[in-house]
Amino acid sequence: MEAMKTEATLEIERDDAERNELRVAGFDSVAIQRLVGEISTSEPTEFARGYNRTHNRHNR
Amino acid sequence: MSRDIDTVLLKTASRCNLNCSYCYVYNMGDEGWRSQPKRMSQTVTEAVLEQLGLLSYSQDRPLSVVMHGGEPLLFGIDPMSRLVSGLRGQLRPDAGIHIQTNGVLLTGDFIDLFAEHDVGISISFDGPSHNVNRLDRRGRGSHDRVLAAIERLREHPAGERIFGGLLAVVDPFSEPAAMYRAMKATGAPSFDFLYRDGNYVTLPFGKASAASSEYGAWMVALAEEYLADPEPPRIRILDDLMRLILGGQSQKEGVGVVEYGIVVIDTDGTVTKNDTLKVAYAGGDRFERPYNITERALPAFLAQEDLDGYYALSEPTAAECTACPERNVCGAGMPAHRWSEESGYDNPTVFCSDQKMLISYLRRRLGQPAQVPLPSALDAAHA
Numbered sequence: 001m002e003a004m005k006t007e008a009t010l011e012i013e014r015d016d017a018e019r020n021e022l023r024v025a026g027f028d029s030v031a032i033q034r035l036v037g038e039i040s041t042s043e044p045t046e047f048a049r050g051y052n053r054t055h056n057r058h059n060r
Numbered sequence: 061m062s063r064d065i066d067t068v069l070l071k072t073a074s075r076c077n078l079n080c081s082y083c084y085v086y087n088m089g090d091e092g093w094r095s096q097p098k099r100m101s102q103t104v105t106e107a108v109l110e111q112l113g114l115l116s117y118s119q120d121r122p123l124s125v126v127m128h129g130g131e132p133l134l135f136g137i138d139p140m141s142r143l144v145s146g147l148r149g150q151l152r153p154d155a156g157i158h159i160q161t162n163g164v165l166l167t168g169d170f171i172d173l174f175a176e177h178d179v180g181i182s183i184s185f186d187g188p189s190h191n192v193n194r195l196d197r198r199g200r201g202s203h204d205r206v207l208a209a210i211e212r213l214r215e216h217p218a219g220e221r222i223f224g225g226l227l228a229v230v231d232p233f234s235e236p237a238a239m240y241r242a243m244k245a246t247g248a249p250s251f252d253f254l255y256r257d258g259n260y261v262t263l264p265f266g267k268a269s270a271a272s273s274e275y276g277a278w279m280v281a282l283a284e285e286y287l288a289d290p291e292p293p294r295i296r297i298l299d300d301l302m303r304l305i306l307g308g309q310s311q312k313e314g315v316g317v318v319e320y321g322i323v324v325i326d327t328d329g330t331v332t333k334n335d336t337l338k339v340a341y342a343g344g345d346r347f348e349r350p351y352n353i354t355e356r357a358l359p360a361f362l363a364q365e366d367l368d369g370y371y372a373l374s375e376p377t378a379a380e381c382t383a384c385p386e387r388n389v390c391g392a393g394m395p396a397h398r399w400s401e402e403s404g405y406d407n408p409t410v411f412c413s414d415q416k417m418l419i420s421y422l423r424r425r426l427g428q429p430a431q432v433p434l435p436s437a438l439d440a441a442h443a
Contacts, residue, residue: 029287032426035299039308 063363063371064121065321068112069335072100072127072143073134074327078162078202081193082229082265084257084396085130090338090345097327099135104329104354105143111358113150118359121321124156127179128324133165137173144177158182158224162194163209164202168216175218182224182252183210187242189231210246225250225294232256232266232274236281243293250294253282257339259410260400270410276417283418287425302422304389316391319374323362329353331361333370340399373405380408385431390415 005013027033074096079086085093100108116123125147133140147157158180166183174181183206186194191201213223226248228239243251255275258264266274279298286295300310310316313334322334324345329352337344347370351361376382376392384390392398393409400407409415416432423430 029425030290031287031292031295031298032302034292035302036306039303039306 063321063367064119065115065123065323065362066121067124067126067320067322068115069126069128069322069324070100070108070132070143071096071129071324071326072132072140073130074098075134076129076131076162077134077164078131078194078196080195082256084336084339088257088339090342092338092343092345093130099139100143100327100329102139102142104325104327105139105146107329107354107356108325109143109146109150111353111356112147115359115362116150116152116155122154122156123151124158125151127157127159131162131165132159133161133170137167137169140170141173144173144179148177156180160184160227162202163206164196166209166213168212171213171216171218171222175216175222179222180224181213181222182227183213183248184228185210185226185243185246185248186228186231187234187239189234189239192231193229207246210248214247220249223249225252225296227252227254229254229256230275230278232278234278236278237285240282240285240289244289248293250296252296253279255397255411255414257336257396259340259397260407262339264397264410267410271413273413273417275411276414279414279418280421283421283425298422301389301419302426305419305423305426305428310391313374314391314394315389317375317388318391319371321362321371325353331358334395336394336396339396340405344396344399376408377405378403378407380412384408386416386419389419 074093075098076083076086081087084090112123112125127135127140127143135143144157147155151157157177159174160182161184163183163185166181171181173179184194185206186192190203190206194202194206196202210226213219216222226243226246228243228251230253256265258267260270263270264275268274282295283298286292286298296312297315300312300315304310304316310318313320313322324332324335326332331347331351331353332345333347335345348366349364355361373395374391376387376390378392378398381387381390381392390409390412393411393415395405397409397411398405398407420430420432
């Protein structure tokens with residue numbers, strides 16, 4: 001069965017596998033990329049600081 | 061043990077123009093608000109300005125002052141103007157000043173004032189669930205009035221600088237994707253989510269038992285939306301959890317094992333603990349030795365040894381937490397949510413199974429090995 005697969009099918013499968021790998025590692029997510037970027041540069045943005053401090057709580 | 065204070069909550073008004081069904085101030089059994097003056101007096105305000113000025117210069121950590129209530133805008137425009145201009149004059153320049161409002165009274169005058177003094181504004185907004193729980197005193201929903209306030213703030217020339225974002229309370233029976241879309245449609249730069257308050261005595265709304273994970277499943281579905289969005293705003297709680305999983309630090313109470321020194325100043329000047337402790341039992345937020353800000357010795361009061369127990373509350377102490385591989389990410393949640401009559405705060409959070417589900421899901425998305433197993437249904441859905 002494997003031998004009968006066309007080159008196109010195999011390529012699609014390779015792409016799918018690559019996408020899954022990226023998804024599992026979070027690199028397909030803009031939110032994760034943004035966070036990883038901030039952590040790796042150790043530069044939490046002013047914005048990040050602001051939103052955390054503003055969102056301390058409200059009346060639940 | 062650090063004694064630095066991260067956040068001072070100023071109760072500028074003790075009453076609210078809304079009557080939200082889930083409010084811990086008015087609808088969770090503590091009646092302390094009844095004995096409080098409706099608004100902070102000029103005498104208390106002056107003591108607050110002086111003492112917070114001293115505090116901000118007496119510690120290393122930058123201080124954050126959050127105006128809160130009740131509804132803090134009920135304070136009125138003139139007293140609010142005196143307060144925020146005074147705070148800017150007294151506090152160290154790196155101090156943050158913020159307000160958490162329901163938005164109904166957020167007029168252009170208030171926005172101008174907050175823009176002038178660089179006061180960050182966060183608005184409470186529950187999206188599609190808003191009119192279920194956030195009603196005014198006549199029983200009318202506040203959704204449209206809040207949306208109008210958000211629009212006013214966004215259109216203000218300083219809107220981008222001072223609009224912190226939206227804060228919502230999770231309704232586990234609602235549709236997370238609809239909530240995400242509704243919040244994103246407002247154009248707000250960030251969102252945060254709180255769980256409904258509860259503990260082992262009174263389970264949070266929507267939880268069938270302490271072992272169930274309705275909130276965890278809701279948050280996982282929300283995270284799916286967030287992580288798939290090509291243009292995501294910020295979601296503070298999810299960012300904090302992922303930051304902790306990746307070895308960073310959280311930036312707010314409730315997750316991670318970090319001391320966030322929080323004190324509250326009521327309208328009569330009484331200084332209390334984190335006021336969410338009211339949900340454990342009536343008066344649970346009170347210090348054993350009462351102190352009023354007008355006594356004018358706040359840094360000395362905060363340095364007393366008998367405050368050790370309060371400061372230590374942020375540390376997970378239950379045996380289950382000590383042994384849990386997710387201890388440093390979860391942090392045992394908010395102390396208020398750990399309460400039981402048998403063992404006080406010495407329990408995991410009542411949201412323990414929810415937190416395990418959410419953290420395990422985020423670990424998987426970050427390519428990290430699971431520390432606790434995902435429930436099988438969730439495992440199949442998100443494999």
